[in-house]
Amino acid sequence: MPTIVVDVMPKAELLDPQGKAVAGALARLDVDGFTDVRIGKRFELTVDGEVDEATLATARRIADEILSNSVIEDVVGIEVVE
Amino acid sequence: MPTIVVDVMPKAELLDPQGKAVAGALARLDVDGFTDVRIGKRFELTVDGEVDEATLATARRIADEILSNSVIEDVVGIEVVE
Numbered sequence: 001m002p003t004i005v006v007d008v009m010p011k012a013e014l015l016d017p018q019g020k021a022v023a024g025a026l027a028r029l030d031v032d033g034f035t036d037v038r039i040g041k042r043f044e045l046t047v048d049g050e051v052d053e054a055t056l057a058t059a060r061r062i063a064d065e066i067l068s069n070s071v072i073e074d075v076v077g078i079e080v081v082e
Numbered sequence: 083m084p085t086i087v088v089d090v091m092p093k094a095e096l097l098d099p100q101g102k103a104v105a106g107a108l109a110r111l112d113v114d115g116f117t118d119v120r121i122g123k124r125f126e127l128t129v130d131g132e133v134d135e136a137t138l139a140t141a142r143r144i145a146d147e148i149l150s151n152s153v154i155e156d157v158v159g160i161e162v163v164e
Contacts, residue, residue, distance in 0.1 A: 001117070004116075009126065019125075032130075033129060033131070033136075034086075034129060036126075037128070038126045039125055041122070042090075042091065042122045043121055044091065045116045047115060047117070049115070054115075058113060058115055
């Protein structure tokens with residue numbers, strides 16, 4: 001069944017304590033080459049049937065209204081995968 | 083600066099209580115068309131400089147060893163974005 005993937009990230013202007021913690025851990029473990037880590041969420045919505053325009057519109061609406069908190073997060077991607 | 087995106091999802095055979103909660107909320111809110119929701123993590127690693135084979139190898143290693151818990155999670159994607 002097709003899946004719609006919704007990616008949600010903390011807004012760029014906000015601190016991301018989880019990401020900072022991972023970035024700090026990488027530095028302590030001598031992993032270099034990365035200057036920043038940010039952690040967001042990936043939602044996989046399994047679609048019942050075909051993905052049509054209405055399904056995509058619903059996915060966009062729930063991404064904005066239910067899956068993300070627009071005060072602190074941005075929806076950075078909505079894509080259909082098989 | 084280029085960014086490496088690492089996607090981590092709970093293993094398919096495991097329950098995902100967060101995802102189940104969202105799926106239940108969608109049903110209660112009369113959003114239909116989706117049979118299942120699973121919630122994973124999206125890591126954005128900002129790369130210091132160019133992305134070469136060594137950087138990608140490091141990203142793959144930390145995705146497996148640090149960013150995910152291989153007992154309960156799978157790394158489902160590693161890709162470079164600008």
